[in-house]
Amino acid sequence: MGELAPPDEFEVYVSRRYGSDVPVRRLGSELMVSAASDDADDSLPLVPSDYVISPGDELQVLLWGAVEADLRLTVDRTGRIAIPRVGAVMVAGTRYSELQDVIGKRVSQVFKNYQLSVSLGRLRNVRVFVSGYVRRPGSYNVGALSTLVAAVMRAGGPAAAGSFRDIQLRRNGKAVTRIDLYDLLLRGDKSGDRTVQADDVIFVGPAGPQIGLVGSVNKPAIFEIKPGESLSDVLAMAGGFNAVADTQRMSVEHLDDRQTHRVTQLSWPAQGNDVPQNGDLLRVFSAVESVLPQAKQNKRIHIDGEVQRPGDYIVPADTSVAAILARAGGLTPNAYLFGTEFNRESVRITQQANYDRALRDLETDFAKAGSSQRALDANEAAAQTAQAAASARLIERLKAVKPTGRIVFQIAPNATELPDLPLEDGDRLYIPARPTTVGVFGSVFSAGSFLSTAGGNVGDFLDLAGGPTRGADKTSTFVLRANGSVVSAPQRAGFLGLGLEGSLRSESALPGDTVFVPEEMNKTTWTQNLKEWTQILYQFGLGAAALKTIKN
Numbered sequence: 146m147g148e149l150a151p152p153d154e155f156e157v158y159v160s161r162r163y164g165s166d167v168p169v170r171r172l173g174s175e176l177m178v179s180a181a182s183d184d185a186d187d188s189l190p191l192v193p194s195d196y197v198i199s200p201g202d203e204l205q206v207l208l209w210g211a212v213e214a215d216l217r218l219t220v221d222r223t224g225r226i227a228i229p230r231v232g233a234v235m236v237a238g239t240r241y242s243e244l245q246d247v248i249g250k251r252v253s254q255v256f257k258n259y260q261l262s263v264s265l266g267r268l269r270n271v272r273v274f275v276s277g278y279v280r281r282p283g284s285y286n287v288g289a290l291s292t293l294v295a296a297v298m299r300a301g302g303p304a305a306a307g308s309f310r311d312i313q314l315r316r317n318g319k320a321v322t323r324i325d326l327y328d329l330l331l332r333g334d335k336s337g338d339r340t341v342q343a344d345d346v347i348f349v350g351p352a353g354p355q356i357g358l359v360g361s362v363n364k365p366a367i368f369e370i371k372p373g374e375s376l377s378d379v380l381a382m383a384g385g386f387n388a389v390a391d392t393q394r395m396s397v398e399h400l401d402d403r404q405t406h407r408v409t410q411l412s413w414p415a416q417g418n419d420v421p422q423n424g425d426l427l428r429v430f431s432a433v434e435s436v437l438p439q440a441k442q443n444k445r446i447h448i449d450g451e452v453q454r455p456g457d458y459i460v461p462a463d464t465s466v467a468a469i470l471a472r473a474g475g476l477t478p479n480a481y482l483f484g485t486e487f488n489r490e491s492v493r494i495t496q497q498a499n500y501d502r503a504l505r506d507l508e509t510d511f512a513k514a515g516s517s518q519r520a521l522d523a524n525e526a527a528a529q530t531a532q533a534a535a536s537a538r539l540i541e542r543l544k545a546v547k548p549t550g551r552i553v554f555q556i557a558p559n560a561t562e563l564p565d566l567p568l569e570d571g572d573r574l575y576i577p578a579r580p581t582t583v584g585v586f587g588s589v590f591s592a593g594s595f596l597s598t599a600g601g602n603v604g605d606f607l608d609l610a611g612g613p614t615r616g617a618d619k620t621s622t623f624v625l626r627a628n629g630s631v632v633s634a635p636q637r638a639g640f641l642g643l644g645l646e647g648s649l650r651s652e653s654a655l656p657g658d659t660v661f662v663p664e665e666m667n668k669t670t671w672t673q674n675l676k677e678w679t680q681i682l683y684q685f686g687l688g689a690a691a692l693k694t695i696k697n
Contacts, residue, residue: 149174150280153305155424159357159367162398162426169359172366172382173309173330174302192265192290194242200224201269202289204236206248210259217266231255241265273341275300277349278307292338293324296347303349310369311350314339321345327369331382354423358383361390361429370421377417379427391432400424444568448473450576451480465565469574481579483558484627484657486551487566488573493550500548504540511536553629558655580627580657585610587662588617597656604650606660618665622649627657 152160152168160168198204200220206228208214218226224237226248234251236244245263252261268289273296276282280301287296293314303309309326321339328334341347352369356379359365363384370379376395386392395411399422411419411427421427442462446469449455453474460469466487470476511533554564582594583606590611598605603624613619623633634649654660 150301150305155355155357156367159359159426163357163359163365163428169357169365169367171309171355172364172368173326176302176330192241192268194240196241196265196290198236198239198241198244199269199289200237203266203268204244204248205262205264205266207262208252208256208259212256212259228252271341271343271345273344274346275349276346278304278351279349280304280307287341290340292340293322293347294326294329294335294338296341297326297349300347303352306352308350308352308369310353310371313348313350314341315346315348316342316344327382354421356421356423357426359426359428361387361431363387373420375418375420376411376427377414379421380417380429386429389431389433391430394430396428396430397421398426398428442570444570444572446568446570446572446574448574448576450574451477451578452576453477460568464568466563466568466574467565469568470563476576479578480576481627481657482554482560482563482576483556483655484577484580485554485563486549486573486575486577486629487554488550488575489552489569490550490571491569492552493548496548496550504543507543508540511540551629555630556628577627577657583654583656584659585662586659587622588614588664589662590614597654601654602650603652603654603658603660606654606658607650607662610660613662616665617662619662622660622662624649624652624654625659625661626655 149170152170156168156170163169198220200222202220204216204218204220204226206214206216206218206226208216212230214229216228218228220226220236225233225235227233228248228251231252231254234248236247239247245261248263249261252259270286271289271291272284272286273291274284275296279297280303282300285296285299287299293312297303297312303312309330312324312326314321314324322337324337324339328337354370355367356370357367358379362380363386364382366383368379368382376397380386393413395413396408397411398408401422401424440462444460444462444464446458446460446464447456448458448469452470453476455473458469458472460472476482552566556564581597583597583601584594585606586592589607592610595606595609603622607613607622613622620634623631623636625631632649632652
């Protein structure tokens, strides 16, 4: 097969405005690319009954009975064939349906008691001229049964400036027929096609107005239109809207308005009868790429834990937390509302972006501090190298921890209902059973989980873990509550006016709490200006599992 012609200026313009990796071409340009070989015609065409025999045609004559013969005879320039022992028979001008009778009548003058069969063998070639706005104009030898469309395809189809909708067949200086290739391309209608004859001229006229239609249609392409054809007609040429199209919105970009408003929104189908202008670019929008407002979206919510019927629920747009709990059959007696985990995808995306930014800042601070250090001896150089390696490991561990999008419910530990928050698509609600332990991790002598006791405080559980080690930073101790909130020693000291060491010990320890004691950072070295990495953890609600990851 031949290759497509390079895109013309309008095709380049439409493809660029569409932003597609696949070029937008004229409708039919792929079909019209035909084989360049002269042998591209059908070698075994079905011969119609009204085909007229002419010089150059080959006839197959078969006789059996009283006489037997298998002859392949070519019609000579005089229009005759020569049958042995019978003589010359004039066949030129005879219709194919009458050919056997004509030959049989002549043979019966010589032979009796025989059977006769006559068919056409190789047909003659005829010369036609293809001219006008065609890719390869010139004269072509085509089969005697070739049609106008076949001849146009042999010539490569209409050129960039040629019309697909105005192709004429001229014979003896007169137009025999005019064909619109869109009938064939869009409707499979080839009834307007005609068989060519010797010395016919096929003329491809200049292209008419062209319209680009892209977006959510079945066949984005450039279409040639005739006078009076409307936007609805162009849409029909493109096969109509595809499955994801927004069938009420379409835009048009006028070339002659490109210095002003350029793009105009169309109301569909109210403006379907509008007549497009030459060079217009129409775009059909996708309904999938358009996000409905939250107030109109159904929600898919996952609820798990201590409810009667956990699972996925599809709920109306205005459903709240209380309504989804009711759908799930309500709470079980063991539900611990204070520890509810409510995760939201939109929050997770925001948290992740901020968390990545915080880590980049921390990594930059490490790099700046390390580059400003000057070692006085080998021991100090070794210590700085070890610190740099430890910092790099810390950064890698922090990168492995991912925010969950948790929203902290600021409710009392003994709360019996959740805030009636409107839901978003993809929200996940987990209501745990009431925990029985308090965890203590970090720089303590015996990290672990301890049974929760009524009236116990943070200091009691720190003591159960053996208390902070010598390397602990007691003033930065914090408690991660079951609801995702954090209580820190500096926070309590600021509120209560107490010293940092004792400010948090008297804080009540609730079931599900995690107490974390970070290690002391060397305040006299380059680390003194760094951010406390523990703040990154609890500012983004990363949870007790993240604390264990960092500690390990």
